Amino acid sequence: MASEQSAYIAGVGQTEFKRHGGIMDRSQFQVAAEAVLAALADAGMTPDDVDGFASFSNDANEAALMQVALGVPQMRWSSMVWGGGGGGSCAAVAQAAAAVQAGHAQTVVVYRGLCQGQTRRFGRFGEGRTHGNFVHPYGLFAPAQMLALLVRRHMHLHPQIREEHLGMVAVNARANANRNPNAVMHGKPMTMEDYFNSRYIAEPLRLFDCCLETDGGCAMVVTTAARARDARKTPVRILASGHGSGPGWGSGPLGSQNMPEADYNSTNSRRIARELFAAAGVAPADIDVAQIYDHFSGMVLMALEEYGFCDVGGSGDFVAQGNIAWKTGKLPINTSGGQLSEAYVHGMNVAIEGVRQLRGESTSQVDAARLCLVTGGLGVSPTSAMIIGRD
Amino acid sequence: MAYFSDAMPAPHPNFDDRDFWNACAGQRLQFQACAECGTARHPPTPVCPHCRSFKVAWKQTAGRAEVYNHTTIHHASHEAVKPNLPYVVGVVTFPDVPGVRLVTNVTDVDPGQVHIGMPVQLWWDAIGEGMHIPRFKPAST
Numbered sequence: 001m002a003s004e005q006s007a008y009i010a011g012v013g014q015t016e017f018k019r020h021g022g023i024m025d026r027s028q029f030q031v032a033a034e035a036v037l038a039a040l041a042d043a044g045m046t047p048d049d050v051d052g053f054a055s056f057s058n059d060a061n062e063a064a065l066m067q068v069a070l071g072v073p074q075m076r077w078s079s080m081v082w083g084g085g086g087g088g089s090c091a092a093v094a095q096a097a098a099a100v101q102a103g104h105a106q107t108v109v110v111y112r113g114l115c116q117g118q119t120r121r122f123g124r125f126g127e128g129r130t131h132g133n134f135v136h137p138y139g140l141f142a143p144a145q146m147l148a149l150l151v152r153r154h155m156h157l158h159p160q161i162r163e164e165h166l167g168m169v170a171v172n173a174r175a176n177a178n179r180n181p182n183a184v185m186h187g188k189p190m191t192m193e194d195y196f197n198s199r200y201i202a203e204p205l206r207l208f209d210c211c212l213e214t215d216g217g218c219a220m221v222v223t224t225a226a227r228a229r230d231a232r233k234t235p236v237r238i239l240a241s242g243h244g245s246g247p248g249w250g251s252g253p254l255g256s257q258n259m260p261e262a263d264y265n266s267t268n269s270r271r272i273a274r275e276l277f278a279a280a281g282v283a284p285a286d287i288d289v290a291q292i293y294d295h296f297s298g299m300v301l302m303a304l305e306e307y308g309f310c311d312v313g314g315s316g317d318f319v320a321q322g323n324i325a326w327k328t329g330k331l332p333i334n335t336s337g338g339q340l341s342e343a344y345v346h347g348m349n350v351a352i353e354g355v356r357q358l359r360g361e362s363t364s365q366v367d368a369a370r371l372c373l374v375t376g377g378l379g380v381s382p383t384s385a386m387i388i389g390r391d
Numbered sequence: 392m393a394y395f396s397d398a399m400p401a402p403h404p405n406f407d408d409r410d411f412w413n414a415c416a417g418q419r420l421q422f423q424a425c426a427e428c429g430t431a432r433h434p435p436t437p438v439c440p441h442c443r444s445f446k447v448a449w450k451q452t453a454g455r456a457e458v459y460n461h462t463t464i465h466h467a468s469h470e471a472v473k474p475n476l477p478y479v480v481g482v483v484t485f486p487d488v489p490g491v492r493l494v495t496n497v498t499d500v501d502p503g504q505v506h507i508g509m510p511v512q513l514w515w516d517a518i519g520e521g522m523h524i525p526r527f528k529p530a531s532t
Contacts, residue, residue, distance in 0.1 A: 125469040149480070264460075
C-alpha cells in the first residue's frame with residue numbers, strides 16, 4: 001500500500017510500570033488517561049487533535065469517559081476488540097488504522113491501563129471464563145496452565161525442542177530488561193541456572209517462563225500520513241495489521257482444548273502470519289526486530305515457527321544459535337525485556353517498544369532497524385499482529 | 392470424599408450445556424452430536440459447525456479414553472486445589488466418540504508416569520448435590 005494511504009503511529013506513551021498492586025495512589029482510569037496524554041505529548045498533539053479511541057480485552061476504562069476526562073471536543077470512533085487478555089492488542093491498533101484509512105476518524109488513540117491491585121489478577125482463577133464449566137472443575141484455572149498444554153504437546157511432537165530453549169527465551173528477555181531502566185526486572189539479572197532453579201507452575205512452564213503481572217498504562221497515537229509528518233517524532237508506518245482466528249479456537253486452549261487437530265500445537269497464527277506478510281509485501285527475512293507477545297516463553301518459540309523465522313520444530317535450534325539475542329542475532333526479540341521482564345500491559349508495552357526501535361530510541365537498539373513485527377497475545381481467539389516500519 | 396476440596400468451583404450448568412451436566416449427574420458421559428450429519432462436538436453449542444443443523448443427538452462413551460495431552464500443575468491458582476498439589480490435568484480423547492477432547496484429571500498415578508497415548512478409564516467423582524464429575528485413572532490391562 002502506498003505510504004500516503006497508510007496509517008501511521010505518531011506518538012507513544014506510558015506510565016511507570018510496577019508489580020501488580022503497585023499502583024494504589026491513583027485510579028486505573030487515571031493511569032490510562034496519563035498514558036494517553038503522554039502519547040499525545042510525544043506526538044506533539046493535544047486532546048483537541050483526537051477524535052477516536054480503541055482498546056481491547058474488555059477494557060474498563062471506557063472511551064466515552066476518556067473523552068469526558070480529556071475534554072476531547074468530538075469523538076468519531078470508539079471500538080473494543082472482543083476477547084480477554086492480550087490477543088487484541090495489535091487488533092486495537094488495526095481498528096484505529098482502519099478507522100483512519102476509511103476516513104471515519106483522523107487521530108485515534110489506542111490505550112490500555114491495567115492496575116491489577118484495583119481490579120483482578122489475570123493469572124488467577126476468575127469467574128466468567130468462556131467455557132469455565134469445562135475447565136474449572138478440573139483445576140485448569142489460569143492461562144499459564146492452559147497454554148502449558150500447547151507447549152507440552154508441541155515439545156512432544158518436536159522433542160528436539162527442550163526446556164533449556166524455553167529458558168533461553170526467558171534469559172534473553174531478562175538481559176534486555178537489564179538495559180531498560182523502566183523495566184520492572186531492571187537490576188535483577190538472571191542466569192540459566194536461576195531459570196532451572198525456578199519452580200514449575202504447570203509443566204513444562206516454570207515461574208520464569210511466565211509473564212509478569214504488573215500495573216501500568218500504555219497508549220499509542222494512530223493517525224494519517226499527513227498528520228504523522230507534522231508530528232514531533234519520526235513517523236512509524238503501519239504496513240499491515242490484522243486480527244482473527246482459525247476455526248474452533250473460541251473453545252481452544254482457554255476454553256476446552258477443542259481446536260482442530262491440525263492447529264492444536266500452534267499459536268493460532270498460521271493464517272494471520274501468511275496474510276500479514278502478503279499485505280505488507282515483505283518476507284520474514286526482511287524483519288529486523290520482533291516484539292513477540294511473551295505471556296509464556298514456549299508460545300514465543302512456537303510463534304517464531306509460525307511467523308516463518310524458522311521451520312516447524314526448529315525454534316529450539318533457532319534460539320540456541322543466538323538468533324534472538326541483542327545485538328548480534330539476526331532477529332533480536334522483545335528488546336525492552338518484553339512481558340517476561342519489562343511489564344505486562346497486555347501487549348501494548350511491547351508494541352511501544354516496536355515503535356522505539358524504528359525511531360532509534362530503544363535501550364537495546366538494533367542498528368538501522370526499518371521493519372518490526374509485533375504480535376498480540378498468542379494461542380487465543382482472536383489473536384493479532386502488525387508489521388510496522390520506518391519510511 | 393471428592394477428589395478436590397469442597398471449595399472447588401463446581402459447574403454452573405447453563406441453557407446450552409445443561410444436558411451434558413444432567414447426564415453427568417446420572418453418571419453418563421455423553422457428547423453433543425449433530426442429528427443430521429453425526430459430527431460430534433464439544434463443548435455443547437446450539438449449531439453444528441459442520442452442516443449448521445440445530446438438531447441435536449447425543450453420543451455416550453463407554454469410558455475408555457487415551458491421554459492426548461497433560462500437564463502437572465504445581466501452583467495453586469485457587470485455594471481449593473492446595474491439598475492436591477501437584478495434580479494432573481489431562482486432555483483425553485475417546486475411540487468410541489471421535490472428534491471431541493475432554494479436559495479432565497488423571498488420578499491414581501504418579502504424575503511423572505502420565506504420558507501422551509496412555510490408556511485411561513473413566514471414574515465418577517461425587518462432588519455433592521447430586522453432581523458427578525468425570526475423571527480418569529490408568530486403565531487396568
